[in-house]
Amino acid sequence: MSKLNETDIQGFVLRGYNFPLARYMFLHLADDDRAGQFLDRLLPSITTGEHWDDGKPDSTVNIAFTHKGLRRLRLPAASLLSFPVEFLEGMQARSAVLGDTGRNAPERWESIWREERVNAWLGVNAMSEQALESCCADMLRIMEETGGASVVGWQDAAALKVDGQLTTKEHFGFTDGFGNPDYLGFERSTQPGQGKLMPDGSWAPLATGELLLGYADEGGELPVAPIPHLLANNGTFMVYRKLHQNVAAFRRYLEEKGRQYVGGKEKLAAKLVGRWRDGTPVELSPDSPDPAIVMDKKRNVNFTFGNDNAGTRCPIGAHVRRTNPRDAFGFEGRLTNRRRITRRGLPYGPYAPEGAEVRDDEERGVAFMVLNANLARQFEFVQQQWIEYGNDSHLGNEKDPLLGNRDEGGSFLIQGTEDPKNPPFLCGALPGFVELRGGDYFFIPGMTALKMMSTGTVDPR
Amino acid sequence: MPNESGSVYGLTILSPIIDDPHARISHDLQLRMHLGALPRGEDSPFAKVSSTHMARLTVMNDVVYVGMPACEEHLQSQYLVFESNFDGDLDTYLRRMATEIPDHVDSVWSHCIGYPGAGDVAAFESYMKKCQLTTTFYFADVNDKTVQQTLRALQTQAAVASFIERNQGKPAAELQNAFTKFLGKLRAAPDPRPGSGKDQSI
Amino acid sequence: MTNITGKTYAMNAITPMKPWKTWILRGFFFLLGHIKPLQADLVNLSFIHFARWVVIRRDSFPRLSAAQPAEDLQYDYLLFFSNFNGTWNQYIDAFSAVLGKGLNLVWFWSEKYPGAVPVTPFKQYIARVQFETDFYYTAYPHATTNDVKAAHRVQQALDTLADGSGNTSPAEFEQAYVRFLVSVQRDLGSTGLAPIGV
Numbered sequence: 002m003s004k005l006n007e008t009d010i011q012g013f014v015l016r017g018y019n020f021p022l023a024r025y026m027f028l029h030l031a032d033d034d035r036a037g038q039f040l041d042r043l044l045p046s047i048t049t050g051e052h053w054d055d056g057k058p059d060s061t062v063n064i065a066f067t068h069k070g071l072r073r074l075r076l077p078a079a080s081l082l083s084f085p086v087e088f089l090e091g092m093q094a095r096s097a098v099l100g101d102t103g104r105n106a107p108e109r110w111e112s113i114w115r116e117e118r119v120n121a122w123l124g125v126n127a128m129s130e131q132a133l134e135s136c137c138a139d140m141l142r143i144m145e146e147t148g149g150a151s152v153v154g155w156q157d158a159a160a161l162k163v164d165g166q167l168t169t170k171e172h173f174g175f176t177d178g179f180g181n182p183d184y185l186g187f188e189r190s191t192q193p194g195q196g197k198l199m200p201d202g203s204w205a206p207l208a209t210g211e212l213l214l215g216y217a218d219e220g221g222e223l224p225v226a227p228i229p230h231l232l233a234n235n236g237t238f239m240v241y242r243k244l245h246q247n248v249a250a251f252r253r254y255l256e257e258k259g260r261q262y263v264g265g266k267e268k269l270a271a272k273l274v275g276r277w278r279d280g281t282p283v284e285l286s287p288d289s290p291d292p293a294i295v296m297d298k299k300r301n302v303n304f305t306f307g308n309d310n311a312g313t314r315c316p317i318g319a320h321v322r323r324t325n326p327r328d329a330f331g332f333e334g335r336l337t338n339r340r341r342i343t344r345r346g347l348p349y350g351p352y353a354p355e356g357a358e359v360r361d362d363e364e365r366g367v368a369f370m371v372l373n374a375n376l377a378r379q380f381e382f383v384q385q386q387w388i389e390y391g392n393d394s395h396l397g398n399e400k401d402p403l404l405g406n407r408d409e410g411g412s413f414l415i416q417g418t419e420d421p422k423n424p425p426f427l428c429g430a431l432p433g434f435v436e437l438r439g440g441d442y443f444f445i446p447g448m449t450a451l452k453m454m455s456t457g458t459v460d461p462r
Numbered sequence: 463m464p465n466e467s468g469s470v471y472g473l474t475i476l477s478p479i480i481d482d483p484h485a486r487i488s489h490d491l492q493l494r495m496h497l498g499a500l501p502r503g504e505d506s507p508f509a510k511v512s513s514t515h516m517a518r519l520t521v522m523n524d525v526v527y528v529g530m531p532a533c534e535e536h537l538q539s540q541y542l543v544f545e546s547n548f549d550g551d552l553d554t555y556l557r558r559m560a561t562e563i564p565d566h567v568d569s570v571w572s573h574c575i576g577y578p579g580a581g582d583v584a585a586f587e588s589y590m591k592k593c594q595l596t597t598t599f600y601f602a603d604v605n606d607k608t609v610q611q612t613l614r615a616l617q618t619q620a621a622v623a624s625f626i627e628r629n630q631g632k633p634a635a636e637l638q639n640a641f642t643k644f645l646g647k648l649r650a651a652p653d654p655r656p657g658s659g660k661d662q663s664i
Numbered sequence: 665m666t667n668i669t670g671k672t673y674a675m676n677a678i679t680p681m682k683p684w685k686t687w688i689l690r691g692f693f694f695l696l697g698h699i700k701p702l703q704a705d706l707v708n709l710s711f712i713h714f715a716r717w718v719v720i721r722r723d724s725f726p727r728l729s730a731a732q733p734a735e736d737l738q739y740d741y742l743l744f745f746s747n748f749n750g751t752w753n754q755y756i757d758a759f760s761a762v763l764g765k766g767l768n769l770v771w772f773w774s775e776k777y778p779g780a781v782p783v784t785p786f787k788q789y790i791a792r793v794q795f796e797t798d799f800y801y802t803a804y805p806h807a808t809t810n811d812v813k814a815a816h817r818v819q820q821a822l823d824t825l826a827d828g829s830g831n832t833s834p835a836e837f838e839q840a841y842v843r844f845l846v847s848v849q850r851d852l853g854s855t856g857l858a859p860i861g862v
């Protein structure tokens with residue numbers, strides 16, 4: 002494994018920036034040379050994975066393209082056709098595969114996603130309002146001066162302020178941002194629990210090719226990637242999904258079922274997600290939150306399900322057990338290692354304090370992004386098989402209790418024991434807590450590729 | 463017997479398809495069209511031969527050339543493949559096919575060489591056995607339950623889940639009462655229909 | 665799509681083998697049939713209802729009349745039929761990830777078999793030797809083999825509870841009911857439609 006060239010990789014891929022503010026601008030590109038000119042002018046502003054020796058910058062800029070966007074940038078036909086089919090099709094065309102039907106169907110999406118006018122995602126993260134506005138103004142100037150791109154929509158997102166404090170909470174009140182895979186060659190010191198499980202019980206980083214194109218993956222080959230290599234290398238694919246959260250429905254459900262469930266409302270919430278609201282993994286501490294675990298990097302993501310096959314600690318259908326089953330399917334976790342995804346994103350909409358009046362039609366949710374080398378094998382698989390279906394965990398057609406796309410109510414079983422303090426409990430009549438408002442699939446090229454794209458020098462084969 | 467696993471039998475049949483140079487539409491194509499239009503759910507002919515867990519019919523029109531340095535070769539005949547997984551023994555199964563769905567069987571196998579018709583059950587059985595291949599290795603995940611037991615169990619499972627939900631938190635006496643009623647209803651429910659993919663609500 | 669009925673996919677594959685290798689393969693299958701642990705992985709993966717391998721000698725294709733031309737082949741053939749749950753990609757990914765060694769022992773004797781790892785050439789090979797299913801029936805289209813096994817466990821637990829519930833007091837019944845709940849609580853997922861293949 003050679004060392005990664007961090008200055009060729011967009012920074013957003015290598016690290017979650019942990020900035021409090023973001024604006025994701027959705028661009029329509031000009032159908033001529035001006036699109037390349039715009040990209041060329043933009044290049045110096047793009048944030049790479051370079052070291053921040055002088056401290057964090059005030060803002061960051063990153064860019065990604067839909068397949069339509071790449072066409073507008075005049076990539077050679079051989080390259081355009083060599084992209085994986087799911088990227089070529091885009092997220093809307095994949096709605097049947099993803100279970101984005103009914104209330105999540107494209108007909109219900111915001112118009113910019115329905116009309117598929119989005120060619121590029123321009124992500125700006127910032128430390129302050131002022132930095133955000135000034136950076137975005139710079140971007141708009143480049144667009145205007147080159148005439149190569151225009152903004153067709155944007156999404157503001159921000160870390161939630163709870164009691165005046167910036168947090169990493171999402172709207173349902175859970176602390177987020179724990180589970181994300183470690184990859185070989187990445188700077189970040191590895192945390193036990195983040196990579197893949199080894200036969201001796203230790204954890205090792207995942208192969209780089211599970212995230213970045215051009216490196217070996219867990220299957221011992223290079224990820225499927227567009228030609229030529231230079232176009233693909235150090236790039237990755239991104240899913241953007243605007244996920245609306247029905248906070249009122251969620252709170253109402255917890256209140257109602259929390260009264261029936263012996264463990265009460267907070268334990269019920271913890272069982273749905275697999276973490277207590279403060280982030281304590283339920284698997285490690287099933288009866289109460291434990292701040293000491295949350296603070297301890299050696300413990301807060303370090304758990305397995307192999308000794309809890311019955312799900313009496315962390316329910317088999319809990320959100321984190323579904324989306325990262327670790328060793329739950331046996332075979333030393335080998336059925337999980339090629340289904341890992343890296344999560345990015347921030348909430349949008351103001352936090353509604355507990356007890357305050359809250360309505361489901363208020364703009365509130367998460368601008369959810371996933372990075373992975375192979376959209377079909379990683380994101381789409383997790384979404385289709387583990388969130389919208391249950392067969393791998395022997396749960397039949399049961400869906401993720403938090404995310405399942407449902408109109409008519411579903412159920413979620415909290416496994417328990419004969420101890421009256423921890424009985425089995427069936428959560429029936431689940432409403433849809435989360436709804437999809439739109440999004441698409443993007444390619445995040447490396448810096449060399451961006452340069453080639455902006456100057457029209459991708460080898461046409 | 464390599465064709466069996468527990469109480470399940472794995473039948474593999476390769477029936478050569480008639481090659482008639484004068485046919486306006488060749489028999490393999492006629493077969494494909496016919497097979498493509500056969501109902502697959504509870505109206506399927508195999509739902510009537512109710513010991514069938516799973517069955518498929520397809521035209522194998524040739525062997526496959528896998529490329530250099532392997533050599534290219536081709537079949538002289540095309541074959542109808544019948545793969546079935548059913549309860550019980552072969553003779554009973556073939557007899558059921560011949561007597562319970564004779565028209566369907568005729569409309570499929572009449573495209574095959576030497577087919578005697580389902581009307582003569584003994585001739586039919588001996589024809590099918592001539593076309594039978596012995597399985598080299600057979601795997602059946604559940605090999606001790608009949609189709610009817612499985613359909614019942616699936617119905618029970620769905621009913622139990624909804625019973626649990628409806629009666630969660632009820633006092634003991636009420637729960638016991640409800641259970642007795644539930645059990646009566648469940649046992650009185652008619653057998654679920656093979657191929658329907660639905661469980662009746664109890 | 666014709667290969668799919670409900671939650672189950674019908675796969676057919678045919679691969680050529682040099683005749684002398686057929687005997688080795690038969691030997692392997694003999695072992696597989698008689699050494700249970702070899703089958704354990706198939707059972708643990710738990711996404712195949714029924715599967716079979718059929719070796720057909722080059723001179724033993726059924727011939728029903730003198731008018732039917734005899735086959736004139738150099739290779740024996742290995743036929744594979746599987747009734748599996750999940751999508752095509754999922755099935756082959758899982759095979760490659762955890763059953764690679766076992767599969768290699770089965771298909772190693774077939775011409776041009778690339779090995780089960782890495783998965784891309786393996787998938788290309790399967791795609792080449794697979795042929796489609798024209799008609800496919802299952803008696804329980806709404807159930808995977810996991811669903812079937814779970815349902816039988818529920819049935820058994822229910823029968824046990826019912827047998828013991830004749831003359832019990834409500835309190836005793838409640839206790840038995842909790843035991844019943846705990847014993848079936850992993851087996852209650854509903855049946856229904858499967859997600860579609862990609």
Ligand code: HEM
Binds near residue numbers: 342384
């Ligand atoms: C509004 C939507 C969502 C909410 C509120 C939500 C909430 C959470 C929470 C509270 C956690 C635990 C904290 C952590 O481990 O970082 C978590 C973890 C996770 N979620 Fe979600 N999530 C949402 C959507 C999704 C979607 C759509 C996916 C996948 C497609 C997903 C995949 C994951 C993964 C992979 C983890 C980490 C599991 C681990 O590594 O242990 N989430 N989510």
